[in-house]
Amino acid sequence: MDKQPEALRLADVFDAFDIPLDREAAAELRRLHQVNQELVEVAEMAAGISIHTLPDRMKCRCSQCDMVNLARSILAKHKEKQNETI
Numbered sequence: 892m893d894k895q896p897e898a899l900r901l902a903d904v905f906d907a908f909d910i911p912l913d914r915e916a917a918a919e920l921r922r923l924h925q926v927n928q929e930l931v932e933v934a935e936m937a938a939g940i941s942i943h944t945l946p947d948r949m950k951c952r953c954s955q956c957d958m959v960n961l962a963r964s965i966l967a968k969h970k971e972k973q974n975e976t977i
């Protein structure tokens with residue numbers, strides 16, 4: 892099972908205190924976590940698109956391949972970050 896995301900863990904910590912500012916911070920962390928999840932889903936969709944293959948390991952630089960490669964590098968960074976917090 893996946894570890895609880897850090898933003899949600901912090902939100903739970905803030906919720907443990909009965910101070911309005913902390914509740915706002917917890918709500919904002921949960922909102923940002925949700926936005927992040929949606930962006931990861933979009934990146935995963937884009938990363939799954941098959942890209943053009945060129946001979947001799949050349950890299951295609953068309954806009955579609957650029958988008959797919961960007962999505963893949965964003966996901967790689969995201970996974971790196973997740974591993975750092977474990």
Ligand SMILES: [Zn+2]
Pocket residue numbers: 942943951952953954955956957
């Ligand atoms: Zn291409």
